[in-house]
Amino acid sequence: MGRTLVIFGAIYLGLLIFLSYRNRSSNSSSKDFFLAGSNIGSFLGLFTFAATLFSTFTILGMPDFFRVHGVGAWIFIAVSDLIMVFGILWFGYHLRTRVDKASFMGMAGFMAAVYRARWVGYIMFATAFIFLIPYVAIQIRGVATFLDQAFPDSVPLWVWAVGMVVVMLAYSEIGGLKAIIYNDLLQGIVLMIVIWIIGFVCLDRMDGLSGMFEKVATKNEALLSVPGPKGLFDFQFLFGSMVAICMIPFTQPQVSCRLVIMKDHRALGRTAMGLGVFAILVILPTMFIGMYGAFNYGDATAPEFLGNALIKDQSGPVGALVLIGLIAAAISTADSQIFALGGETRSLLYGEDKKMMKKARMAIVVFALLSLGFALMSSDELVLLARASFAGTALLGPLVFFGLFKKDPSLFKLLPILTGVSVLILVGANIGLYAAKVGGLRLDLILLGLLTIVALIGAATTKGTQL
Amino acid sequence: MTKKTIWKICCITVVIMAILTFTPLVTPVGRTGPEVMGVPYTMWVGFLQTVILVLITWVGTKVHPGFSDEEA
Known part of the structure; x- marks a missing residue:
């Protein structure tokens, strides 16, 4: 697998560098750098929304969630996501019509303007900061831990974490939001391919759909209904999660800014529609992987299950592709969140654009370093920490x-x-x-x-x- | 039926579907049947719900009153 990983890794890194380099020259103002010129079409819009929303917790957290808590995980994430998608169509329109595209820099600045009080913007910013930094940290932590276990005799965990933050910072700082959006396209495609390859393999090994559920029933029938074996999916958890997830497009700046920068309302509508299909397609295989894990690794720890199901049980090239997919998933979400915090900072700064842009770009580096610090200290409970982030910003x-x-x-x-x-x-x-x-x-x-x-x-x- | 009416129906349907998620119609406690092709009840109903929501979103993009303004 080592050689294949190097080849895939080199191709992936090469494409990231190429896309960042290609977009570097067009960032002459904050508007270009932080909002990609506010002219994004539905195709790029779909992938940038998808790569921003579906992160490490999709590829690592959701299979484990299905394995431990059962089919209620579909309600928790897929149904909630689809309600959110309609919300994008419904309320995204109102956000776009209220926002003055010409002066919009971020939600914090926008709220400061509508409430006519800068401190309201600070509350927006502080809340996003408090709840997004730990979320970014768990993305980095999740993948670094996974890589550390996949290659126990290579480099220490912190080297993986630093490596990801450096790559993320490099292309964000060079190419701005436009580079991030093009990289999201690449990362969204990689994520989809990887998750379906593993999903197919797991489904096939479980003798198809009905065979899979029959086998899981013999191990633990409680996985096939709510609230699941541990009773997690009760009304409060599902309802609270749905509300928190539906709020994401309006309360998490990395998503809000994508609503605003779409070229027109129709492009936003097409993006929302595509996002709904993408959500179903990306979450469904995580259920196959989770059920495979419930049958084969029911008593294993999360890292043991993921290491086996995603790497050891796959052929060499697939395992290598999984690792690239994981890195892609982690950095595509983390970069957008860190970058959005930079954009929020810019929206609260008043003064000459070049100077303020420089300050906001420096803030991005500070946020990335803070996330790295948290990543090296945080826990491994990906999905529950992600949910805490949604609930906080909600x-x-x-x-x-x-x-x-x-x-x-x-x-x-x-x-x-x-x-x-x-x-x-x-x-x-x-x-x-x-x-x-x-x-x-x-x-x-x-x-x-x-x-x-x-x-x-x-x-x-x-x-x-x-x- | 006007586009505005269809849009309102879409919005109401989505709200109703969101509420139904927390009722025994979608999430009956501890019940796995009736199954469809071996798929447990909550899973297939939940999947059907997501497909319907995609379809409603698609209809929504066609009839959204604000999008018509843009067209005009």
Whole structure:
């Protein structure tokens, strides 16, 4: 496998360098560098959305989630994703019509403008920062751990992590968002090919679809229904996840900025439609891999299962392709998140464009280094940490929607204040200062519910809606 | 039926489908049947739900009132 990996790796790296180099000259302003000129068509739009949304947790986390918790994982991620896709069509339009494309730099700056208060932008930025940095870190951590176990006698884990961050930073800094988008195209295709090759192999070894479920039933029938053997997929978890996932396009800046930079509304519509198909196609094989794991590696640890199912049980070239696919999945999400934080920084800076762009580019390097630091310290629970990230940024939902739909959101500043307080409360629970449940209810759901009620009260008591 | 009406129907259907996800119609606790081609109930109903949502999204892209404005 070693030689094949070197060949595939060299081709992949060569293409990344080529695409970054090709796009390097067009970044004369912040608009070009951070927003790719705001003129993205549906084909590139589809792949950049897909590569940004479907990350390491899809290729590593979801198979393990299916293996441990069963078919309810489909509801948790696929159904929620498809509702989100319609949400892109529904509310993405409103975001695009409200945003002034000419001055838009990021959601933090946009919120600061509509609420007519810079501190509201800081709340947006701080929340994205707090919940995205750990998410970026787990992408890097997940793949570095996997590579470390696949090649135990090669280099230490931190070398893999540093290598990924260096590659990611290099092409982001050279080519800006345009390079990231073209690389997302490459990474999205690699991800899809890899996941389907492994999915087919696993399905074939389990004697097809019905054979697969029959075999899994003999091992643990609870995997074939909700809430799953460990009872994870109860109403609160599924509902909270769906709400958090549906909020992603409006509360996670790496996705929001992609809504805005689409060429026109129709391109956004086609992208949303394609994204729905992509979501089904990319999640389905993770179910095959997970069920294969449930039958063959039911009692194994997650790294043991993934090492066997994705590498050792595959032929040499497929194993090598898997490793490239994993790296692609990790850096395609992580780069967009780090870069979006840079864009958010730029949206809050006022002054001469060249100088501010330079500052924001330096911020990207700082964010990447912080993520690297977290990656070397974080835990291995990919999916649950990813969910914590979605749930955290989801708290921004009421603030964003109020800002979108009210004519003058600045008349109701209580909402941003309470949003900031809620984020702090949730952070306290996430770092273990107190329980994440109150009276049996998840704290993230309670906070989101309260913020929604406050937003509705604000909508009823202040003047005029935008639409 | 006008495009605006169809768009409203799409939105209402998606909201209803999202709510149905948490009812025994899609996620019955501990029930694996009835199966379709050996696929357990929640899995095939969930899959069907995602396919329907893609179709609704496709219809939505055709009838979205804002997209018509752009065309005009």
